Amino acid sequence: MRQVDSSSLIGGAIMIVAGAGVAIHAGTQLNLGTLQRMGPGLFPAVLGLMLATLGLLTVATAFGQARRAGRPEYGPALAVLGGLGVFALTIDRFGLLVAIPLLVIISSLASRRRRLVPLVVLTAGLCLAAWGIFVLGFNLPVRLLKWDP
Amino acid sequence: MDAASVLLGNIALGLGTALQPENLFYCALGVFLGTLAGVIPGIGTLAAMSLLFPLTFHLGPTAALVMLAGIYYGTTYGGSTTSILLNLPGTPSASVTAIDGYPMAQTGRAGVALFMTTVASFVGASIGIMLMMIFSPAIVGIALQFGSTEYFSLMVLGLVVAATMSADSPLKGLSAIVVGILFGLVGLDIYTGAERFTFGVPSLFDGISIVALAMGLFGISEIIGSIRSGESRVAAIEKVSMRSMLPSRDDVRRSRWPLLRGAGVGSFFGTLPGTGGTIASFVSYAIEKRISREPERFGKGAIEGIMAPESSNNAADQTAFIPTMALGIPGTASMAMMLGVLMIHGLSPGPSLLGNQPALFWGLIMSFWIGNLLLLLINIPMIGLWVRLLNTPYNYLYPAILVFVCLGTYSVANNTIDIWFVILFGAIGYGARLLSYPMPPILLGFVLGPLIEEHFRRAMLYSRGDLTTFVTQPISATFLALSALVLMLSVAMWLIRTTRHAEKADGGTAGQ
Numbered sequence: 307m308r309q310v311d312s313s314s315l316i317g318g319a320i321m322i323v324a325g326a327g328v329a330i331h332a333g334t335q336l337n338l339g340t341l342q343r344m345g346p347g348l349f350p351a352v353l354g355l356m357l358a359t360l361g362l363l364t365v366a367t368a369f370g371q372a373r374r375a376g377r378p379e380y381g382p383a384l385a386v387l388g389g390l391g392v393f394a395l396t397i398d399r400f401g402l403l404v405a406i407p408l409l410v411i412i413s414s415l416a417s418r419r420r421r422l423v424p425l426v427v428l429t430a431g432l433c434l435a436a437w438g439i440f441v442l443g444f445n446l447p448v449r450l451l452k453w454d455p
Numbered sequence: 456m457d458a459a460s461v462l463l464g465n466i467a468l469g470l471g472t473a474l475q476p477e478n479l480f481y482c483a484l485g486v487f488l489g490t491l492a493g494v495i496p497g498i499g500t501l502a503a504m505s506l507l508f509p510l511t512f513h514l515g516p517t518a519a520l521v522m523l524a525g526i527y528y529g530t531t532y533g534g535s536t537t538s539i540l541l542n543l544p545g546t547p548s549a550s551v552t553a554i555d556g557y558p559m560a561q562t563g564r565a566g567v568a569l570f571m572t573t574v575a576s577f578v579g580a581s582i583g584i585m586l587m588m589i590f591s592p593a594i595v596g597i598a599l600q601f602g603s604t605e606y607f608s609l610m611v612l613g614l615v616v617a618a619t620m621s622a623d624s625p626l627k628g629l630s631a632i633v634v635g636i637l638f639g640l641v642g643l644d645i646y647t648g649a650e651r652f653t654f655g656v657p658s659l660f661d662g663i664s665i666v667a668l669a670m671g672l673f674g675i676s677e678i679i680g681s682i683r684s685g686e687s688r689v690a691a692i693e694k695v696s697m698r699s700m701l702p703s704r705d706d707v708r709r710s711r712w713p714l715l716r717g718a719g720v721g722s723f724f725g726t727l728p729g730t731g732g733t734i735a736s737f738v739s740y741a742i743e744k745r746i747s748r749e750p751e752r753f754g755k756g757a758i759e760g761i762m763a764p765e766s767s768n769n770a771a772d773q774t775a776f777i778p779t780m781a782l783g784i785p786g787t788a789s790m791a792m793m794l795g796v797l798m799i800h801g802l803s804p805g806p807s808l809l810g811n812q813p814a815l816f817w818g819l820i821m822s823f824w825i826g827n828l829l830l831l832l833i834n835i836p837m838i839g840l841w842v843r844l845l846n847t848p849y850n851y852l853y854p855a856i857l858v859f860v861c862l863g864t865y866s867v868a869n870n871t872i873d874i875w876f877v878i879l880f881g882a883i884g885y886g887a888r889l890l891s892y893p894m895p896p897i898l899l900g901f902v903l904g905p906l907i908e909e910h911f912r913r914a915m916l917y918s919r920g921d922l923t924t925f926v927t928q929p930i931s932a933t934f935l936a937l938s939a940l941v942l943m944l945s946v947a948m949w950l951i952r953t954t955r956h957a958e959k960a961d962g963g964t965a966g967q
Contacts, residue, residue, distance in 0.1 A: 314624070317890040321630050328637055328652075336649060342920030346644035346651055349908045353633050353640075360630045367626065371953055376889035382682040383885055386675060386857065387878050393861045394874040409861060410854040416682050417850035428851050432858045439862075444513050446866045 313375035314368035321361030329354030385416035401451040402441075406433050462588065465817045472818025473825055478521050481514060485522035486826045489529020490833060494537055494841045495852065499546050500530040501895070502677045504792050505669035506856060509863030512666075516800035517815045521822040523796055527789050528580065528772045528823070531732060532830045535572045535765055536841050540565060548732035548768040551740045555753060555760030562756055566699030566838075567706060571758060572765040573834045575714055579766030580827045582718040583725060583773030587780075588820055591809065594781040598806035603913035604924055608934035610907045613728040613784050614900065615938040619945035620727075620734070622893040631892050635900020638663055640908065658872045665795040667873045668901055670860055671880025672887075672894045673788075678853050679885050700835070706758050713743050713759040717766035725771030726778060728786030732768030739767035773823060780816060781806060784903070788895035791902040798902075 332338075332351035339345025389412035397405040410429045414420055440446040472478060492503030504526050511519035534546030539556035552572060559568040601609070614632050622628030641652045642662035653659040702710075717739040724735035743763045744753045753760050779790040783805030794804045802812060809816050834841075864873045887894055918924035926932045 313890040314627075317627065317630075317892055320890075321634075324634070331652070336651060337647070340920060341915050341922065344912045344915055346647050346649040349911065350637060350640055350651065353637055357630060357633045357637070360626055360633065364624070364626045364630065367624075367953070373623075373891070376891070378885075378889055379679070379683060382679045383882070386679050386682075386853075387881055389854075389857060390675070390861060390874060390878050390881070394871040394878075397861070397865060398871060405861075406858055409857055413854045413857050414850065417853075418683075419848070419850050424851060428854065432855055436858060436862055440866055444866055446862070447869060448865070 309369075309371060311368040311371035311373045313373055314364050314371065316375055318361045318364030318366075318368060321364060322358050323361075325354045325357030325359070325361055327354070329358065382416040385413050389413035397448065399452070399454050401449040402436060403433060403451050406436060465588075465813070466821065468814055469817030469819075469821030472517060472814045473521070473821040477515070478518050478818065478822060479825065481518040481522035482525050482822045482826050483829055485525020486529040486532075486830050487833060489526040490533035490830065490841070491844070492526065493530035493533020493535075493546055493549075494844055495847065498856075499673075499677065500527060500534075500548075501669070501673040501788055501792075503530050504789055505666075505673045506860060506863070508666050508669060508792065508795075509867050511796055512799065512867050516797065516802060517818050519796050519800065520793060520815070520819050521826075523793060524776075524819065524822065525826045527793075528769065528826065529830060531768055531772055532573065532576050532834055533841065535576070535761075536569060536834075536838065537845060539568045539572065539761070540842060541845065548736050548771075549765075550733075551736045551764040552761050554740070555755070555757050558754070558756035559758070559761070563699075564756065566696065567702050567758075568761055569838050570700035570835065571702055571706065571710060572761050573831060575710070575717070575762045575765040576769040577827050577831050578714055579718045579721055579769035580773050580823065582715075582766075583722050583770035584820060584823045584827075586722050586774055587777050587823075591777055591781045591816075591820075594777065595806040595809045598782050601806075601930070603910040603917065604928050604931045605934070607907060607910040607914055608925055608931040608938075609782070610784060610903055610910070612934045612938045612941075613778070613786060614896070614903065614907075616728040616941050617786060617899050618893075618896050619941060621895050623891060623949075625942070625945045625949055627892045628896055631887070631894065631896040632900040635897035636904035636907065637900075638668065638897070639901040639904025645905075645909065646912065656872075658868075658870065662905075663901075664867065664873050664876060665792070665799070665898075665901070666864060666867055667876035668880050669788075669792060669795075669898055670864060671877045671882075672884035672897060674856070674860060675877060675881030676884030676888055676894070678856060679881070680888060681849065682853060700838075702758075709758050710762045713739075713763040714766045716742060717763035718770040720763075721767030721770030722774045724767075725774030726786070728778070728784075731775060731787045731789075732771040735771040736764035736768040739763040769827075776819075779804075780808065780819070783808070783906075785899065788898040791898050794902055 329351050332347040332354060336347030337345035338347045338351060389409045392412055393405045393409040396408060407429050410425070410432060414425060437450065441448065473482065488507060489503060492498045504523060507526055511523055514522065530546050531548055534544055534549035535552045535556065538544045538549040538553035539560050542553050542557040544550035544553055556568045556572065559565065618628035618632045619625045622631070641659055643660050644651055650660070720739040720742065721732065721735040724738065725731065740760060740763055743759045744750050747753065747759065775786055775790055779785045779793055783794065785791040785794050797804045802808065860877065861874055864877055865871065867873060884894055914924060925935055
């Protein structure tokens with residue numbers, strides 16, 4: 307039975323799509339110019355073609371290799387990226403004292419070891435440190451609390 | 456004036472800059488934070504540098520460079536501590552140290568191992584710094600003769616070597632470089648003002664923020680990957696007393712030559728693109744084992760086995776600055792970040808930097824001495840504290856890191872748009888990790904992308920659109936020939952490796 311390196315197969319396919327997309331966008335939306343007077347589109351168009359070619363080669367060499375793509379851990383990825391997203395949504399609307407606790411709580415969901423008291427202490431400490439370093443230290447114009455949904 | 460007095464003048468200038476209270480403070484802060492990050496498993500050099508990158512926005516260019524450099528070489532010191540005590544390298548370049556360092560700790564010689572690696576790090580770094588002081592001005596002299604054609608080819612060489620060294624598959628390494636260059640081209644075209652890949656987002660006109668890119672690729676993806684593995688870590692460490700650190704006479708005698716050989720090997724590998732401390736430490740360990748009269752001692756706590764790699768990776772850390780500062784061409788992602796700091800402060804990296812900003816250049820070099828001296832002072836008495844820090848549970852650590860990621864990113868432009876880019880690049884980085892695409896070449900391509908395009912366009916303008924200019928000019932032709940050679944060699948080696956793998960795998964299934 308022949309083995310397939312799924313990481314090369316998926317990765318190569320992504321590179322083909324991305325490379326072709328870049329080349330088409332650069333070739334149609336931007337001026338290519340001539341070699342002597344290169345337009346803004348020429349360099350990215352060539353790079354896009356190069357990327358698509360590399361992707362094709364990656365896919366072609368994926369067969370007969372034992373490697374496999376890593377298993378994604380959706381929980382940690384979702385909790386970390388989601389926590390950052392909630393922070394970005396809340397910092398300008400409700401202030402530091404809402405955004406930081408939300409980030410800490412949401413990102414902590416990824417961990418298997420969760421206990422309430424250390425989490426509360428951690429959150430309080432981080433709010434204090436953030437205020438000390440960024441508001442007092444760097445004069446970051448951000449409010450501790452506000453209501454501007 | 457003879458060369459010696461010029462060098463002395465430069466040292467005086469550098470010391471004057473590096474000893475200014477502000478720079479001294481940020482140097483100390485940098486090496487302290489670097490050691491801290493190196494000690495904590497799950498935060499490597501790149502993650503530490505990118506996480507602390509936004510802080511440098513609020514500083515002057517010299518203080519910013521000094522601090523970021525301190526974080527960079529500080530992690531190498533800290534990384535060896537966890538290698539020895541836990542058999543868990545804090546940074547990849549310290550993984551060889553674990554081979555003999557951990558057995559030393561198991562036989563009750565942890566103190567000696569920690570003390571001697573600190574000494575090895577200091578000596579290795581010092582030799583690297585001296586080489587940088589001697590060779591940088593000479594290289595700048597040559598590089599000032601280079602035109603756009605030569606620069607383009609030199610950058611191609613650097614990127615090709617970096618791409619093929621950093622990945623299992625040269626195809627994936629090269630893909631990562633191209634992706635990085637494309638990210639670097641986002642924004643307004645410098646010649647025509649045309650918008651490229653901005654999709655009408657005004658904050659993208661100046662390009663993608665290097666902070667968001669580095670933070671997402673190296674910081675966030677590393678956190679996502681370590682949450683589950685970081686929890687299973689159990690640290691049980693004995694107390695390390697000052698008395699237990701004293702090496703025996705035999706230790707000192709055995710250490711002397713490996714120390715110097717390591718520094719030599721490291722200094723060489725440091726200057727090459729894409730290699731850096733990790734490969735340097737592996738090679739110098741292999742050399743020591745090969746030439747040793749008692750190779751059977753290696754792996755069982757031979758002191759030579761920790762001295763050579765530690766001196767080697769620290770020397771490499773320092774000599775990596777030579778191409779970065781003298782040519783403006785970084786060989787590794789960490790060095791690309793150092794260039795990023797320069798560019799953010801409006802300084803153009805390259806051979807003219809030495810002439811235009813001598814105080815910054817020599818101040819940075821002298822800060823390396825001071826920083827390494829501080830590391831010696833921080834490390835030896837504070838080993839006990841670092842050991843205790845190893846017990847910090849990761850599940851409390853990473854939410855704290857995320858808070859600082861968010862506020863750090865927000866503080867750069869008082870804007871949440873960069874946080875969204877951190878999320879985007881975090882997702883890209885995690886995907887790249889799963890598909891085993893290397894990430895350092897992405898950052899390298901990102902930083903060099905705009906420069907490589909500019910030099911290509913200028914070379915085309917001068918040669919009236921004649922592509923053969925790259926191979927008819929001798930220096931450029933040499934660089935391109937070397938690139939082709941590296942490329943062919945790495946592809947050939949990769950093919951041999953994979954077919955051997957496949958045969959083994961086929962044989963395995965046939966036997967069942």
